[in-house]
Amino acid sequence: MFGTQINLSVVRKLVQLGMFIFMVYGASIVGFYAADKISNALPALACAYDAETADYCTLIPFQHQMGHRVGRVIAAGGDVLQAFVPFFITLITFLGMFVLLNKAFCGWVCPLGFFQEVVTMFGQKLGLNKTESLDESLVKRIRPIKWIMLSVLVFGLPILSGIGFVSHDLGDPFCKICPSRILTTLATGSSDQLYVDTSTPTFMTLSIIGDFIFGLMIALALTIRQPFCRICPMLALHAVFKKIGLVRLIKNGKPRCEKCGLCAKACPMDIREIHTDMEHSNVLFADCTLCGRCVEFCPDKDVLQMKYAMFPIISADPQYFKRRKKAQTTWEKVNLFGRYCNQTNKSER
Amino acid sequence: MKPQPTGSQIFLATLLCLTTLEASAIMAIRPAPAKEHQHDRRAPKIFNLTGHENSQIKFLTPDLQSSDIKSDNGQIALHPTGKDNYHALYASREHNGVQESAIRYVYFNGKPTGRSPSEITFLNKTDFEIIPDPLAREHWHYKAGDEIAFVIRFKNTPLALHPASLATSNASVLESLTDTQGRVVFVLPDDFAKTIPHARANEPGELLIHAKHADHGNRYATWLSSDYQVSPEHWQSTELGAMVVGGGFLFGAFVTGLGFKRRRKKGEK
Numbered sequence: 213m214f215g216t217q218i219n220l221s222v223v224r225k226l227v228q229l230g231m232f233i234f235m236v237y238g239a240s241i242v243g244f245y246a247a248d249k250i251s252n253a254l255p256a257l258a259c260a261y262d263a264e265t266a267d268y269c270t271l272i273p274f275q276h277q278m279g280h281r282v283g284r285v286i287a288a289g290g291d292v293l294q295a296f297v298p299f300f301i302t303l304i305t306f307l308g309m310f311v312l313l314n315k316a317f318c319g320w321v322c323p324l325g326f327f328q329e330v331v332t333m334f335g336q337k338l339g340l341n342k343t344e345s346l347d348e349s350l351v352k353r354i355r356p357i358k359w360i361m362l363s364v365l366v367f368g369l370p371i372l373s374g375i376g377f378v379s380h381d382l383g384d385p386f387c388k389i390c391p392s393r394i395l396t397t398l399a400t401g402s403s404d405q406l407y408v409d410t411s412t413p414t415f416m417t418l419s420i421i422g423d424f425i426f427g428l429m430i431a432l433a434l435t436i437r438q439p440f441c442r443i444c445p446m447l448a449l450h451a452v453f454k455k456i457g458l459v460r461l462i463k464n465g466k467p468r469c470e471k472c473g474l475c476a477k478a479c480p481m482d483i484r485e486i487h488t489d490m491e492h493s494n495v496l497f498a499d500c501t502l503c504g505r506c507v508e509f510c511p512d513k514d515v516l517q518m519k520y521a522m523f524p525i526i527s528a529d530p531q532y533f534k535r536r537k538k539a540q541t542t543w544e545k546v547n548l549f550g551r552y553c554n555q556t557n558k559s560e561r
Numbered sequence: 562m563k564p565q566p567t568g569s570q571i572f573l574a575t576l577l578c579l580t581t582l583e584a585s586a587i588m589a590i591r592p593a594p595a596k597e598h599q600h601d602r603r604a605p606k607i608f609n610l611t612g613h614e615n616s617q618i619k620f621l622t623p624d625l626q627s628s629d630i631k632s633d634n635g636q637i638a639l640h641p642t643g644k645d646n647y648h649a650l651y652a653s654r655e656h657n658g659v660q661e662s663a664i665r666y667v668y669f670n671g672k673p674t675g676r677s678p679s680e681i682t683f684l685n686k687t688d689f690e691i692i693p694d695p696l697a698r699e700h701w702h703y704k705a706g707d708e709i710a711f712v713i714r715f716k717n718t719p720l721a722l723h724p725a726s727l728a729t730s731n732a733s734v735l736e737s738l739t740d741t742q743g744r745v746v747f748v749l750p751d752d753f754a755k756t757i758p759h760a761r762a763n764e765p766g767e768l769l770i771h772a773k774h775a776d777h778g779n780r781y782a783t784w785l786s787s788d789y790q791v792s793p794e795h796w797q798s799t800e801l802g803a804m805v806v807g808g809g810f811l812f813g814a815f816v817t818g819l820g821f822k823r824r825r826k827k828g829e830k
């Protein structure tokens with residue numbers, strides 16, 4: 213499918229770069245106002261706080277609808293239909309887009325996901341030792357956090373704030389700690405969202421957590437792949453609807469798979485089940501971002517396939533695998549302190 | 562103790578100073594003093610039109626449906642239209658040989674119309690007009706310290722190098738010229754005498770942009786009014802934010818550093 217120099221990862225990086233530019237600076241194309249935005253329910257973290265964004269992440273309307281509509285109707289009564297109609301409109305809009313690309317919104321569109329990948333590349337070029345895979349036990353402990361983020365920060369606290377159980381300051385708690393808010397506004401040259409807010413204890417706590425997570429994410433991303441993606445509530449929201457998406461990841465397991473495991477090593481989200489699961493053909497797991505690296509690094513013909521509906525986008529292929537592995541080795545050899553790193557690697561051996 | 566002037570007295574005094582036309586020629590749409598019922602979203606929004614005599618008042622919805630509005634001795638009640646987004650309330654009259662107009666953009670919540678606010682701002686409403694470029698985005702507000710831009714337009718043509726002024730209810734006055742595209746930029750002064758550290762706790766101020774023009778012996782004057790809010794910089798510190806980001810970064814570097822040590826130890830064993 214691809215030429216000798218171009219591979220899926222290169223194509224994906226180019227798409228991600230284009231989407232980053234469009235999502236972060238695209239207001240000059242789509243228009244400035246909220247009414248101009250593409251969907252107001254994008255299945256990726258393009259931030260509404262960015263004055264130049266082309267579209268809004270769906271998590272912001274969800275939080276507002278929980279707080280301003282659903283929570284208030286629960287507390288004071290009123291028209292249930294009116295409380296839920298905006299939520300359903302947002303959900304249907306989200307699903308309308310989500311069905312087209314499925315979880316690939318994470319791996320191909322999300323500005324924050326791309327930023328983390330760039331930071332990891334930067335770390336590698338600085339000669340920092342990359343953590344190839346996190347410990348399995350650590351991965352298992354991290355996985356539930358995204359569900360907690362979704363249920364507590366996106367739905368739970370906003371509803372409770374609408375009911376009046378908690379402060380109104382907790383109306384959009386996920387946005388207050390989301391690193392994409394800080395990243396995308398800084399990318400447009402504005403430091404408006406980089407702050408510690410001393411107006412109330414709640415705002416102060418949230419702003420400190422948000423800033424801390426942003427700094428932590430950058431440091432972790434230098435050596436660990438996709439640190440924030442692993443706890444992102446959008447990943448959890450995608451997981452709920454992953455079966456309706458048109459992009460799918462298919463496995464036709466063979467006995468050789470048990471001894472191989474290259475797909476799991478290639479996975480930036482450390483999904484070892486891609487390797488170990490021999491029962492299911494659908495291997496689109498909850499943490500998958502549909503980046504396609506597992507397919508690229510599978511050495512056996514057609515064992516892993518990424519498909520759009522029934523049409524294959526890319527299938528595992530021994531020849532492609534060899535080229536891809538060679539390209540990866542060449543890429544990783546190039547860094548700013550090449551000689552030093554080679555010597556270090558030799559001495560470590 | 563000498564009584565202090567109120568904000569609206571200062572505002573009107575500033576307006577008088579700003580214009581070289583007669584004092585009575587000022588035309589501005591300002592919100593009526595807030596009452597309890599105005600927190601109700603279904604209640605009408607009340608405005609006062611200064612210079613309402615012989616004026617024609619119009620109201621434009623986001624989907625560009627226009628209607629005539631009558632004032633009660635300068636007081637205008639705008640009922641919610643059920644349409645979401647910015648509406649335009651504007652008035653015009655001929656006064657002492659001057660074509661005067663005043664405009665204010667008013668936000669109502671309701672069902673989305675699918676129309677961009679740029680349609681209502683750039684629609685030709687009066688011959689001489691001040692156009693926000695852009696308006697504060699929905700759910701946003703003009704804030705002290707913000708750069709805000711307007712296009713000064715006469716008969717659909719932007720006026721290059723044209724003077725315009727900005728006055729606030731906190732007694733600030735700024736003057737500037739449009740650029741070659743007819744666009745003038747002001748930095749909203751941080752002029753609130755007293756601020757409370759919470760966005761919702763501070764009453765907004767009022768700002769008024771004014772421009773005048775002469776063409777073939779005809780004189781024109783126009784005013785655009787809006788509210789503006791206290792800058793959150795009074796309770797938000799970017800420096801502290803940057804320090805916390807730095808702290809998070811150092812913590813992350815420390816954690817990943819430890820991770821490498823542990824792996825090495827395991828390897829040694």
